[in-house]
Amino acid sequence: MKKEKKGWKDLPIGLVLEAGTCKDFETGDWRSEKPIWDSEKCTHCLICWIYCPDSCITVKDGKIQGIDYKYCKGCGICAEECPPKIKAITMVREEK
């Protein structure tokens, strides 16, 4: 559901907002290509986790859990950095 946008009189003075506003900015909308993670092939080397510029590789207890599509922009760095012998991440066309 879309939030109603505020008029100018209801805005806080001086462009001051609460912290962490990026949380509401779901950059997953931007994606034209989508990384697909293969849990069978993955060796959990965490290289993709290090390289992802948007912290979209979710990890629990040192093991990769998947990709956070809410914020993943589909840049493809994870697929590029995944070691060639493993190839656990492949990019596919985003279909919505």
Place this chain on the structure above:
Amino acid sequence: MIVARTGNEAMAEAMRQINPDVVAAYPITPATEIVQLFSKFVHDGIVDTEFVPVESEHSACSACCGASAAGARVMTSTSSQGLALMHEILFIAAGLRLPIVICLVNRSLSSPINIHCDHSDTLASRDAGWLQIYTENVQEAYDTTIQLIKIAEQALLPGIVSTDAFIISHGMERVELIDDKDVPKFLGERKVQYSLLDVDNPITIGCLDLQDYFFEHKRSEIDAMDHVLPIIEKVQKEFGDKFGRYYSTVDEYKMDDAEIAIMAMGSTGGTAKVAVERMREKGKKVGLVRCRVYRPFPEKAMLKALTKVKVLGIMDRSDTLSALGGHLYNDARSILYESDTRPLIKNYIYGLGGRDISIEEIEKIYEELFDIQKSGKVDKNIVYFGVRGE
């Protein structure tokens, strides 16, 4: 206490008494002395200010923004090219509603390079969203520096208080200083709504603002500017009640029965007042309208003053380089458009690059305005007064 001070010394004294939390500055002629003297106060432990000697005016204004967003009372000083180098950051300070105060000395902008007075520097930053107050003498520069801190913090907008290069900045005059203890009492503490340093209440400031919100934020900034004049009037009155020196947004001199008037800004106001007195001795009903507060433009008070006369000479120490004359001329003509009574107007661009303007020359302008009154028409609307080859 009555002392002899130059404009720069008086502004430095005001800064000492204000004792701002942060001053970030870079020296430039003819404003150098202001921060030079102030940095000595810092070195000698007379003020508590964190002094940041930055490597450029761009950095000075940026450091001021950061400190002001952290909740500090922040001041700086500059002139001409220095203000031009701050230009980008001026808009950010205003948009983020940071009440920074600049003690500025008006100097021509290059090219040609020049260090003397005209108003082209601050007027080139006219639309940056800063309050602008132009002073006539050292006393007014000192008093306005103190007033502007209070005005800016109440309006949540940054402001510039300016003096004319060398004429005021280096001219020594009699000044009445306020007692050191009374300045902080008059100003009080800066009340902050938020602080970048408050880690328990984290905030986002200066975020990206695209098609969906930029216009709303800008509209709210415009609204803030629309509501500053009553704050200025209130602070001027409080200041007058407390220290005995009253100021108004528009300084009218002998305007009650005037038929002819000159409109001007800065130190020329003082020169013109002497010319008015001389003309009055000859029985000529002339007056002066000095624009003290230039931004926000005091439309109502200005309209009231300007419509008192039949002929008006507008003296601009700047040109808009738009084939439309000077800044005051454009503003005055704009507000007079809706008025039922309009004086005949002639624009005198004068004094660029510090070219002197004398009492006699201003008398000559008054005489010319009387000729216009007699003939009932203005032959040439915009003239360049005191330039060779005209």
